[in-house]
Structure formats: C-alpha cells, structure tokens
Amino acid sequence: MASDQPASVLSATHSLCPVCLQRVPAVREQEGEDVFLVKECQDHGRFRTVIWRGAPAFADWQRPKKPSSPRQAATRVERGCPFDCGLCPAHGQHTCTALIEITGRCNLGCPVCFADAGGGADQEPTLERIGFLYDRVLAASGPCNLQLSGGEPTVREDLSAIIALARRKGFSFVQLNTNGLRLAAAANYAVQLKEAGLASVFLQFDGLSTASHQALRGRDLRAVKEAAIRHAAAAGLGIVLVPTLVPGVNTAEVGAIIDYAARFAPAVRGVHFQPVSYFGRFPQAPADTHRLTLPEVIALIAAQSGGAIRPEHFAPPACEHALCSFHGTFLIDEDNRLQPLGNRQSACCATGPTPTALEGREKSVSRTARQWSLPLAAADCGCTPGAGAPMDDLDRFLARARTHTFSISAMAFQDAWNLDLERLRGCCIHVVAPDGRLVPFCAYNLTSSEGRALHRGVTRP
Numbered sequence: 001m002a003s004d005q006p007a008s009v010l011s012a013t014h015s016l017c018p019v020c021l022q023r024v025p026a027v028r029e030q031e032g033e034d035v036f037l038v039k040e041c042q043d044h045g046r047f048r049t050v051i052w053r054g055a056p057a058f059a060d061w062q063r064p065k066k067p068s069s070p071r072q073a074a075t076r077v078e079r080g081c082p083f084d085c086g087l088c089p090a091h092g093q094h095t096c097t098a099l100i101e102i103t104g105r106c107n108l109g110c111p112v113c114f115a116d117a118g119g120g121a122d123q124e125p126t127l128e129r130i131g132f133l134y135d136r137v138l139a140a141s142g143p144c145n146l147q148l149s150g151g152e153p154t155v156r157e158d159l160s161a162i163i164a165l166a167r168r169k170g171f172s173f174v175q176l177n178t179n180g181l182r183l184a185a186a187a188n189y190a191v192q193l194k195e196a197g198l199a200s201v202f203l204q205f206d207g208l209s210t211a212s213h214q215a216l217r218g219r220d221l222r223a224v225k226e227a228a229i230r231h232a233a234a235a236g237l238g239i240v241l242v243p244t245l246v247p248g249v250n251t252a253e254v255g256a257i258i259d260y261a262a263r264f265a266p267a268v269r270g271v272h273f274q275p276v277s278y279f280g281r282f283p284q285a286p287a288d289t290h291r292l293t294l295p296e297v298i299a300l301i302a303a304q305s306g307g308a309i310r311p312e313h314f315a316p317p318a319c320e321h322a323l324c325s326f327h328g329t330f331l332i333d334e335d336n337r338l339q340p341l342g343n344r345q346s347a348c349c350a351t352g353p354t355p356t357a358l359e360g361r362e363k364s365v366s367r368t369a370r371q372w373s374l375p376l377a378a379a380d381c382g383c384t385p386g387a388g389a390p391m392d393d394l395d396r397f398l399a400r401a402r403t404h405t406f407s408i409s410a411m412a413f414q415d416a417w418n419l420d421l422e423r424l425r426g427c428c429i430h431v432v433a434p435d436g437r438l439v440p441f442c443a444y445n446l447t448s449s450e451g452r453a454l455h456r457g458v459t460r461p
Contacts, residue, residue, distance in 0.1 A: 007031040010058070016082070017041035018416035018449045023080065026420070030058065037418050049418045050288045051323070054295045056311055061295075063322040065426065067092030068357035072139050074437055081421050082446075085439040085455060087140060087430070093357045095141035095438060096319045096364045096428035099177075100133055102162060103151040108179050110217045112244060112276065125434065130162055134169045136436040145365055146171040147202060154182035154189075160196035167197035173369035175200040175240075180221075180228030190235035199373045200269070201232045205241035208260060212250040233267030238374040240269055240407075246276045247292050254297070255304025258338075262406060265332045269372050270407030273297055277413035279445045286417060294326055297410045305338075309408070313340040319357075319364035321426035327409040329371070331401055338406060361428055375403050414442040416449065 007029045015026040015037060026039035028051070035052035052058045071094065075086025084090075103124050106113075125133065137144065146166055153159055153176060166174050176193065180203050183190050190201075205225055206216045213220045232239050241261050245251055254273070261268045275292035298311050309328070316322040330338040414423060419442065427440035439455050446454040 014421040015039045015419045016416055017044050018047060019044040021448050021454055037420060047417060050291055051418050052295060053293045054299060056295055061316055061322055063316045065360060066356045070094060070140050082424055082443045085443055086437040092425045093428045094361045095144045095430045096361050097145045097147055098137040098430055098432055099147045099149050100432045101149050102153050103156050105155045106152040107155055107181055108217060112216050127158060127161055131165055133432045133436060134166060137432060140438050143170050145173045145369055147175045147177050149177040152179055154178055160192050163196040163198050173199050175202050177202045179204045180225055183231050184224045184227035187231045190231045190237060194235040194237055198237060200238040202240050202242055203228060206243050207250040207253040208256050215249045216244060229264055236374055238269045238372050239267055240372050241271045244274050244276055245292055247290060251300060254300040262332050262336055265406055266403045267374055273410040275412055278415040279447045294410060294412050309338060312343045318360040319428045321423040323423055325411045327407060330406045332404040332406050371407050416446055
C-alpha cells in the first residue's frame, strides 16, 4: 500500500542490473514503514523493489558486525563483488554452512525450484571429487556445518558413502536437503543414512493443503511428507521442515505448519521458512505484490498463532547480515504449546561490544548443529533429582529443555531485483562450485531476468 509520506534515502549500497547483471549503485529508500532497494542501469532503466514491509521497524533490526576475511581466499579481487567469488579476500564472513550439490537430477519437476533442477544432464561428481570439494571447504573456513543438496541427493545410490566420507574428513554435522520421496518409500533407508553419519534432514514442506502442494510441487505430497517424517524420526534423525512461502499460495498455512511440526517433536526440531526468491525456476517476473519480506513472515506467525508467538520473540542472526534472516527458540511444553526462550533484547548483541563475523559464525555453527540434530535421550547430569526423587518445576523445565527445544526461523534469499552487495559480502551460506570455489548462496543461484546465470555452470580459471 502506498504511503502519503515522502520517500527518504536511508543508506547507499551497490546491486546488479537484473537484465544485464552489471554492477550499479543503489540506495535503500524508506516510504512509511516500507523500505525499497532503488537502482538504475544506464542501459535498462530504474528498478525499485520492496525489501522490508512493516514492523519490526527496519532501523530497529540492524545489528553491527565487524567483517572477518576467509581463512584462505581462493580468488583475487579483480572485477569486484559479486564477480570474484571463490571466496575472495574482500568477503566479510567465514563459511557457516557449506552446501554441496551432489547431483543435478531430481525425482520431482516442481514449478518453483531455486536450483532449476532436473533439466540438465551434467556429470555428477565422483566420490573422489566430492572429497576434493570437502577439502576445499576445510581449507577456506575450517570445519563447518555441511548440507548435501542437488537436485535431489537421494537419487544417488552412493549417498551413504558420501555422508561417511564427510564425517571422516571432520564434518561433525551433516544435513540432507531433500524432498522426502525416498525417505518415505522405505523405512530402512533413513536408518542407513543415520548409520553413515547423517545428523539432520532439511525437508521440503510447503503446507497442509492439496492446493499448496499442487501449486508448488505439481502433485499432492502430504502423505509422502508425513511418511518421510515418521521414518526419519524412527531412525533418530533431526528434522527441519522447510516451507517455500509464496504470497497467495500457502501464506495462510504458516501457523498450521508450525502446529503440525510441534506435533512431531522432539524429532522435528523446527520450521525454517523461505520466502520465495526469483532465481532458478519460477513462473513469472516478480512484482512487489509477489514478494514476502521478513517482517511480513513474522507478522503471519504472530497472527496465526493467536498472539502466543509475538514479534519480540524473534531476533536478527548472529552470523549472516541482519537483513537476511530471523530466528526464535521455543520450548514445547507438555500441552504442546510453544513457550519462548528469550526475546530480541536478550538474543541481540547490540548492547555489548560489536562482535566479529568470526564470533558470529562460531556461535551459529554450534547452535544450528545442536538445535537441528535429534537430542540424545535425557540423562541425569546432576541438574535433576536422582531416581525416585520428586521433581519440582525447575527440574521438569530442565528435563524438557534437553529434548523439546524448537526453532522458528526464516531466510530471505536475494535475487537479481533485490540483490544488496553489502548483504552478500556478509553471507555465511556458501555453495561449493564444481571447480572448488565457495560462492555465496544468492550469488551462485542468481539469474538475470532473461535466465542467464552469474555463477552456476560457469567455471573460473
């Protein structure tokens, strides 16, 4: 909705022209409660895209962070961001999560796909080559969280060997990004992956209605998703439900998805929302009405929880740029209600010394691995009464907290229309390109309005 207040420039940054992908200056411009990224290309004109809509206020969400260069840069600064990704020495954040695409094949043909999977016949990396990619990650940033992705990684018959190799290399937290079809098909498959060293399943999960599944995945997968959850839970894997949120498609199901996830706790560790971004494969070029910003996701959660979950229960990230994500941690009580653990004031670091990017990265790596893995059965650690002793309220809380913490988070990926290079330089989620370079997720998946990729499928010398 247009505001009667005149627009004011908040700050300057750089972006890319969504048509030619050339670097252009940009500003963040506020109009009422809404903030827009405004940029102009000499050849293709002016572009204005909403990046923040509503409360919490844009100004209140900022979190200062001192950049920290990669431990070992793989490329030189020549053309500037985002063309020198490798990581280059000018990147301001270490790898928190390294994502390796082990196949381009997929057993679904989703209308919406970040990776535009399934359309190519690219040769899959061998196990030996995947080992080389693991080594490149370790050299650049040291041990971090690892996500195996695609395409659909479960189409590979050697997935267990790929997971086991990652564990031998020193990756303690390995997560599988999957649509769940193969997990649902056979209960023993999840057991095999767990025995190989898998810790967590990042499960595509877009809603509870037939219409949402048909719109986003082309078929009704509700029974398949639940079977995948049950099989992964029985195998002892942590599960994160990952909805791609599209305005007018599944935004009315946000609260229902959270309630559904909580029913499967402690195996389901949380919900990680991803507002749709326009790269890879999507039906049409975006207008602002097609976008969903982080504060709007927070507002949907608050409204659809009946006020039980409130905006102040969420905080900016410790690792990536403040405008990239939010997170909140909750306790699921015995009545299956979510009780907040902390709030924005207690979770944010703004009142103390400005943290370094490396400090934020270390905090995020450990917290994510701990939260998204299935916890071990509660053991007597000296903080609960001995066997047979009565438990007071604190004892019960501590026992419950060891198994039933639950995260709600969201990640707002960038596309060619809303790309902010300041945000990109603070990215901690890096795709390992086939040639071994580490590329920020949004840069790797970025495509122009005509479908031309910036990094995907491009080999650098």
